[in-house]
Amino acid sequence: MRVNDEIPRRPAPDAGSLIDVDACTLLTATDLDALPGFTDPAPDSGFANWDCRWSTADGSAAARVIFDRGSEESAREGIHSTRAGHDVYIEEEGYGANTCSAEVLNREYRNSSGDDIAEMALVVIEGDPPMADMCQMADALADPVASRLP
DSSP states (O other): OOGGGSOOOOOOOOTTOSTTOOGGGGSOHHHHHTSTTOSSOOOEEOGGGSEEEEEOTTSSEEEEEEEEEEEHHHHSOSEEEEETTEEEEEEETBTBTTEEEEEEEEEEEEOTTSOEEEEEEEEEEEESSOHHHHHHHHHHHHHHHHHHOO
């Protein structure tokens, strides 16, 4: 195969995309230490560093940052606020049963099919704490995540 016959490369990602961001860098130990039970948690990164999880010392709860994309309409569910210039939506059971999530919108764009897409960093608290406590923790972590997005 000649060099000119190679498969063409994809274009570089848009500036501000989360594609090359490490989810574990969006929260620090200091951010997590402010939450009950999260004393010096170690990050556990997921596929391509697009997911990161920290557990409480007793394993009763976890905090996660997960990169996601979806329709603009579905990304705008829950209680709205603005943090560091990003729209944030807090939603009880937003990532399933026994979770509270804060969807931090990173950017919106139109894909090659013409669909309007929202790229976001989900801050999820999951586990045994009462829902109000989990949502308060997700809300608190939305600030540092929003401030560290590209």
